[in-house]
Every structure is written in C-alpha cells, then in structure tokens.
Amino acid sequence: MAKINKTRYIILGIVSMKPASGYDIKKWVEETFSFFWDIGYGQIYPTLEGLEKDGLVFKSTQIEDGRPIRHEYEITPAGREELQKWMTLPVEEEKCRYEILVKLFFGYMMPVEENIRIIEEFRDKKLREMELLKKFDYDIQEFINTKPQHVYPLLTLLMGIHSFKSCIDWADEAIGILKQVQKNNEQANNTDNNKQEE
Amino acid sequence: MAKINKTRYIILGIVSMKPASGYDIKKWVEETFSFFWDIGYGQIYPTLEGLEKDGLVFKSTQIEDGRPIRHEYEITPAGREELQKWMTLPVEEEKCRYEILVKLFFGYMMPVEENIRIIEEFRDKKLREMELLKKFDYDIQEFINTKPQHVYPLLTLLMGIHSFKSCIDWADEAIGILKQVQKNNEQANNTDNNKQEE
DNA sequence: ACAAAAATATATCAAAATGATATATTAAGA
DNA sequence: TCTTAATATATCATTTTGATATATTTTTGT
Secondary structure, eight states, X not given: OOOOOHHHHHHHHHHHHSOBOHHXXXXXXXXXXTTTOOOOHHHHHHHHHHHHHXXXXXXXXXXXXXXXXXXXXXXXXXXXXXXXXXXXXXXXXXXXXXXXXXXXXXXXXXXXXXXXXXXXXXXXXXXXXXXHHHTTOOOXXXXXXXXGGXXXXXXXXXXXXXXXXXXXXXXXXXXXXXXXXXXXXXXXXXXXXXXXXX | OOOOOHHHHHHHHHHHHSXXXXXXXXXXXXXXXXXXXXXXXXXXXXXXXHHHHTTSEEEEEEOOTTOOOEXXXXXXXXXXXXXXXXXXXOOOOOEEEOHHHHHHHTGGGSOHHHHHHHHHHHHHHXXXXXXXXXXXXOOHHHHHHHOGGGHHHHHHHHHHHHHHHHHHHHHHHHHHHHHHHHHHHHHHXXXXXXXXXX
C-alpha cells in the first residue's frame, strides 16, 4: 500500500466547515488540534496548491484596498466526496515521540538530580497544557441533549485532558521513585564518609 | 537554530550499551522503545553511515562461514562524548499524531455507530498494548534498593502503562457519551414514526 | 502621538522521517 | 520437503519538519 498524504484530508476537513486562508488554517489547528495533530506552513501551502489543482478546493483571491492579498479556500463537492471516502477508511497507528522518555531511558548517564529536574519541567508543562484545555470543558450532558453534533470536538478535548492527567500522575510517581534513589545515594555517601573519618 | 537529527543520538544511546547491527537496533527499538520513539531502516542505515563517517561509531564487518555479512557498530569515545553532550540539552516538545482524534473531530459526518466502533477498536488495541507492557512490570522497590541504575527503563515502562490506561479510560467515557447520543436519536426516530402513523 | 510589539498573511527550502519495497540467506516447523 | 519465520542490509520517493524571509496592519505601552 502506498503512503497517503493525511494532511490533505485534515485540510479538507477544516475547509469543509468554513472557507479559510492558509494562515487561518494554521491558527485554527494551533488552537484546536495541535495537541493531537500539528501542521506547519511548509505543509499547508503546498497541500492547498495540490488540492486546488485536483479540484478538491476552490481558491478565491481577495484584494481589498491596500490590504495584503488573501487567498481563501473553499471545499468543492468533489472535495467533500474525497473527505467522506477517507473518513470510512480504517484508522492507522498513532505515533508519539517523547524525547523525555528517550533521555530518561539513558538516565543512568546523568546525575539523579538532573533526571528529577527534567521530569519536574515536563510535569509543569503538562499541567499548564491541561489547565488550558480545561477552560473549554463545557457541560457535556447539555451538548448530548441539545447539540449532539457538537459532541465530537468535545470528545477530543476529553482525550487531551485524560492524556495530560496521565502524564502528571506518571511524573509524580517517577519523581517519588527517583527521590528514593537519591536518598539511598546520600546515605551510602554518608556511610563512606564516616568510614573514612574513623 | 538548525534542526538537529535526533536519530543520531538515539542510535548512539543504543550502541553505547552494546555493539549492534542495523537489524539489532531495529529489533531492539521495536521491543523496548517503539511506543515512545520508533525508527525504521530508512533512518537506521543512513544514520549509522553518517555516525561512522564522523568517527562516533566504529564499524566491524564479520564474515563467518557462508553466513550473510554482518556489520556491527560500536560506540567510540568521541561518540560517547557527543551523546553525553546531547543528554544535557533541554528536552524539546513531544509530538503525537492521533488519527483517531482527527476522524472523531469530524465525527458528525459519520453515523454514531461508526464512531463508537472506531473508539472500541482503539480501546481494544490500547488494552492489548498495556497488557504487553505489564508483563515487564517488575518490583520497583527492589530495583530502587539493589539496582538503582536499572530504574530508568522502568520509568519509561511506567509512563507507557499510565498512557495506555488513560486511553482506555477515555475510550470508555467517550463510548458512554456516544451511546447516550445514539439512544436520543432512536427515541427521536420513534417519535417521528409515531407522528407519521397517527 | 509615536515607537515597539503582536497579529495577519504568504512563501520557500534543506534536512529529516516515513513507509514501503527489494533481496538473499538461514533456521525452525509442519 | 516445503513453507514460514527470522536474520540482515539497502534504497527511495513521498511526506513532514522546522526554520527563515518578507511585508503589512493592528494593538499596546509610554
């Protein structure tokens, strides 16, 4: 099976809701999506070009007064069809890259304090990210009953909260373990010193 | 700041423990690492070549009997230094790509049943992955006291378990929510049918 | 009122990562 | 004996990343 360009479908999905410029897409992704799928300009602009060439989006150039040129992209019926087709395809493997875990795996190379510091930093960041998501934590029950179609973005939000929470819980546990290791080390050092002094 | 090739350091880290062939590295990563950092042959072989050219690893070619050629790579003192240097660098942003969340975000495009099915599949997979990790769940307290340097791989394992657990918890919650939506839909349909019949 | 900073907007590109595939031998199982 | 799994290396087009360049407009602080 050939590799498929997923960015195409992400962008199709975004413009299927509302026409947008490359900049709009980037910003929207950053705010809504980035914790589970981020894209940069280096993907957005070439992909939009390709989608336009294939007739899946329609480009309209707006020049107002002296304002900078704005290219707005709208989904076409063919684009909507293509998106629908992708939606029915089976979900592929998810991918994560945690540099912190790589470094921690080789943590024996570093002083214990340094490893603790790295985990603490990670914990703080995840806490901040979680707080950010929690601001959008609406009353799901109300959504279920009144706007069921809006429940889906909420489900992704929920996943983010669960995920960040698990990072924080892990960090607490890991720090606890390393503090024990640290304490053992200190006691061993003291014993050594006492021996030398005697 | 220029982009840095992290694969170099991952591979340096691996061969710093034990000399290995490209195949060994791939296999080891698959078994130990892949849930937080996966690499393919397409990265391994060119990276090994680059590391050798820079004198960070030493390549020895072994030809035994009629066996296929085996290239084994060993870390050099310069490589060890380079690895140590990277270890002290600040940890960069972690990245995740959850295709399931993208599709779920646009879930209103699909029947509720389909979205539930996708989440159930995801839940099953995460459960299997968690069970796999739990097999290696040693007694941490013992490691802390007797082999503190071996505690680090255990910490990454712990993260995996936490992470998979959070996916399962989320899936259960999400399925519960969508089942409510489904029930509401069915009731609405029944009311419609009754109205038509009257 | 003025300067600085932030937001809006598009674009490019080298380097890195992905994922699929090709090839060939040896060991293990049916 | 035949087939499958494991060992082993290699390539490559496509995709993704991350950094940077450019320029205008709006907002903010002094």
